[in-house]
């Protein structure tokens with residue numbers, strides 16, 4: 001029997017997800033033995049034409065990381081969807097938009113304006129912004145189109161499963177690969193991680209009071225963080241109550257609050273609303289003035305609650321007038 | 322502002338979440354006392370303003386509400402002790418978060434209205450309708466998906482809200 005064919009690809013991402021695959025270390029060896037890697041541009045020399053030459057569904061499973069921002073990423077997502085039996089949204093960006101998705105607070109045009117014209121370190125006397133076509137010495141050079149918004153993978157093509165995380169924790173990757181090889185997969189559309197809140201697997205959960213009563217929110221550099229006590233009860237914005245478990249509380253173990261990279265559990269539609277709700281419940285204040293005062297500690301509520309999930313949010317942004 | 326805002330036929334759509342013990346009863350009272358107020362409001366009855374999940378607000382906006390009014394018991398009067406304080410904290414945080422999405426904080430309003438204040442339901446509703454009329458319809462810029470084009474008005478989308 002021929003080995004299952006596996007592909008890896010990246011779109012709008014930082015490279016951390018590719019690193020996570022490498023982080024499998026020896027763990028990757030049995031996988032490499034059991035499968036044929038047919039596409040992995042970051043590590044091996046394959047070209048798009050290699051994929052185009054394949055039959056539909058020839059790739060057993062493709063892990064695609066990164067959000068979708070350009071027309072080229074769209075095309076690759078469509079191509080890989082067509083050639084793969086299983087398409088897995090790998091990492092926060094493919095799953096919910098991730099950090100690149102924060103760009104959706106702004107329009108495409110205002111991003112170009114800022115990056116190519118306004119930024120103080122930019123010298124651009126001819127006011128040039130990237131064009132999809134440019135004439136240079138009689139030749140036409142092309143670039144992919146920069147879309148108005150960043151999209152998640154499932155807003156672009158049909159997705160079979162999600163491996164959450166920024167990047168996905170090694171144990172979840174191993175679990176997913178094993179389940180695929182053994183043909184032991186949950187229903188389509190499942191997020192391949194435990195379906196309960198992070199606080200549940202947090203080593204500090206015993207120190208989390210039943211009723212939190214935060215007097216003041218602080219940012220990590222503003223206090224000496226206790227290594228044992230629940231971070232939220234220390235006044236740090238820990239997203240543990242709103243976030244899916246599965247990372248073994250990696251950030252908490254590094255004495256840093258959770259920022260929510262695994263996204264919500266299956267019972268939540270909008271991660272930001274859930275995170276906001278968890279934080280609002282932890283406040284002690286009872287009148288508007290005190291609440292407003294407390295909130296000054298939350299410098300950027302939109303960016304904090306939707307750090308990894310703005311493109312997947314219910315409202316996204318208002319259309320510019 | 323888009324042209325739609327100034328269109329003469331524009332009627333704001335307001336979703337209200339009223340606590341059954343106070344504001345909902347007050348709305349009833351306004352009705353039985355034949356106080357008239359703007360018909361732009363659709364009321365959802367909750368057991369307590371503290372039951373108002375922020376996701377309710379976002380879903381209502383997503384499905385076409387231009388403004389959202391939440392009514393709860395006066396401070397100290399909540400039947401569940403502190404539900405209204407919870408609502409206040411959520412609304413205040415939500416307003417800041419909505420602002421970062423470009424959504425005006427006036428589109429989300431919280432009022433304490435006791436069971437006997439039918440006239441306050443009348444006044445607040447009328448005020449809010451006028452306020453939203455000035456702001457115009459809420460138009461979202463959603464990423465295009467398999468199911469919807471970016472230019473589809475939110476109100477016309479179907480089957481995209483889980």
Ligand code: SF4
Pocket residue numbers: 198199200202203204205208229230231232233238239240241252258
């Ligand atoms: S809030 Fe954060 S630190 Fe506290 S128990 Fe939950 S995950 Fe752990």
Ligand code: SF4
Pocket residue numbers: 165166198243244247248249250251252257258259260261262263
């Ligand atoms: S603690 Fe939170 S942010 Fe850190 S890896 Fe886990 S889910 Fe992600």
Ligand code: FES
Pocket residue numbers: 340341342343368369370371392393394398399400401402404405
């Ligand atoms: S019972 Fe009315 S606000 Fe709680």
